[in-house]
Amino acid sequence: TKLSLATLKDIAATASVPAYERGGLAAGIVHFGVGNFHRAHQAVYLDDLFNLGLDHDWAIVGAGVLPSDAAMRDKLAGQDFLTTVVEQDNNRSGARVTGAMIGYLAPGNAAATVARLADPAIRIVSLTITEGGYFIDPASGVFDPTHPAIAADAANPGDPKTVFGLILAGLSARRDKGIAPYTVMSCDNIPHNGKVTRAAVSGLARLSDPALADWIEANVAFPNGMVDRITPATGPREIAIAADDYGIDDAWPVFCEEFKQWVLEDHFPQGRPALEKAGVQFVPDVAPYEHMKIRILNGGHAAIAYPAALLDIHFVHEAMEDVDIRAFLAKLEREEIIPVIPPVPDTDLNDYFALIERRFLNPKIADTIPRLAQDGSNRQPKFILPSTADRLSRGEDVVGLSLVSALWCHYLAGKTDSGKDIAFNDPNIDRIRAAATAAKGDPGAFLELRDIFGTVAGSDLFRKRFAHALECLQREGTRATLRRYLENRL
Template structure:
């Protein structure tokens, strides 16, 4: 019978399970983390867990927090098991389970409780995983949306703030008035320049409330940028069942993640920090090169293999990467056209990084789906592929392979318009994309006329030429032969 996870039951767990070698009674809070989802528990919380296992930084325990209804659900689940989490690393050769105890409690899911906690002097870092939507960015400009009703509500009644940024501003105001040192705001969300984005949100909101407070925050609070990486699938009943079968543990909210984990941080903390470099975190002066590398190789790589995978009827990402033809296409594309756009990254060998990405994508235990990678392409491609094309065009470099990525997407849109194909286009602009793909059947360049999607690359004659070539070949032949033609260097 499975053992229900709790402080008392840790001693009873199987020897296959790694358990903390530190006493939770020895931990005290130094961090409040807002947004206790799977990614935080697989990533930041695990780095802290590893640090505590070394007997270090025991005054940097994590207090969980959240303001959304789903945060309350997570709090209830974790409370039943004394805030413990089972983290299963999906190594393709050997699955391991580790009981993480780095979170010492979870603040009540309401504004006043979080306000009180944020005001305490022992809290020196407030970290965030609140998703891109939690930053209130305007969808078109990327600017902070001061007009959002939730932001306006906080501005009009900051004493009862309900947004993350309203709560942060209120607590910093309290700290300033009571001569309590401020904290560092540390975004751990997977968005470029995440610290700058958080800083802009706090400062713009604070300026409306109190310009002097805003100036004090700008001078005294730090918002380091960070790059985070760890593929962490959603947890379903299947994972909970698997945990029971493999490790005899009953956990209400286990986390399954890949064994790879990376965190690159700007060393800019106003009130101290734990020595995370002792557990593999990289502290650098500038995160931007690392962010760009990840966005273009990992995210761009995902987009590159998604569409041929879908067209070939493949369900899982590891199956796509273990298809020799697609793997050869991926390697050629990344090596010749994606890496070419990157500046040197300190301490990184690009060949080694590509090999790591190939290994990660090939991991059968992660079971990431092709359908997930294909979602929302009209928003993802402008973020992950089109900037690479633009960079290559600006520097006179090739974009034949990148044009093939876009042609494969266009072909997928066309195939999806046939109800008998069995392929469903999961995109907010699906109807428009399918219609445009049909119109482009005789003249592929018509697909590029969606200026709001393609931007400046639709004006490039070079890109149009390559896109038209591949689209014509896909129309006359099939994806396999087109990929073979590309990998054979005939074009």
């Protein structure tokens, strides 16, 4: 059955459908970046809230700036902006149709987008535009006002092309008309995403209108949030499953795990939907939650990626089914990572890790080891080395964390344990591979990547542990080294 408002009654036989009248919804949110994650996360929380009969004046209007967004808009418009969301637990799947989105502004039409942003009914502008969408300079880690796209919007604020140019034009129009500004809510996977978004919006304003920048800093809220739900990309396989298993002809369904989490700072001067009734946690400070997620979940992914790759394992759930890799992850998290994470309100970190193990074991998600193994030069310093540094500064040992660094180095040497060539995907690959090659006779050579290892490279204990683990990997191979670690013989 072709998905549409008119066919929802038929679709209700195989999937749950909105319990509310779509005609009764009114727009309250403009969302930039209507990709898979938004449709698996924010749009689902709102759909849950609307199903409770609440807050029907907070429906979503989509927006985007890329040419690819126009194609996506057409697909959604062709099905009344409805989305099929297939939620997959380890041994159970279910489909639902969500209806929280009621329109989608034409990408490229700045005038129409700014007019909608200036509408007083819009009280939140939210974003999922990927980490790369924030114009952060990789070297300094802060907003780059010299980026050509930003410079172009600063030179021509009346016809913006970037998300931040549009948000700024909308805020400027509201200030001129005396309409209170909307809250800008980033839902991207970036630590301190609210702060990063504020830096981009006010940084752009400062280039063309410093008084507007001051007004934004004084009046616009940018709450920080931590978001979590593993949501792979949609391909022909997902479209076929929606049709074959649920009888829904959806041009762009979303598949995701059943788990979802959203922790948000409650800073919404123009009001917000009662998302706490749909399971969102409102907290004064999201930093402890971000810390937990980055070190345990992202750090866990970064730890299993290299032993799995070296053992020719392709899927994440297959890595977790390998007894040695699974035990390695558990020992590393329990003995070294979790003990140095500051307490998180109302959360038992061991329970959180048990849930992560279960999520990594989910075979339906089909997440891959090559995806986790890519970009190590960015991921190791964000997800692993801060735990190493914290332990060293407390005088604690780092046997397991040093092994993670050694596994990454051994992987960069280019062959799996069975002798297959490894394909790399890392922006710094030449430099890090050269260091890994030099480490064959001289382990310390890898730690000369000072921008990656930072202060950790100066620790004698870390250098000793790393060198020993790497030599053991080179001499005995990955599995034997993991077993040494598991038996406290490394």
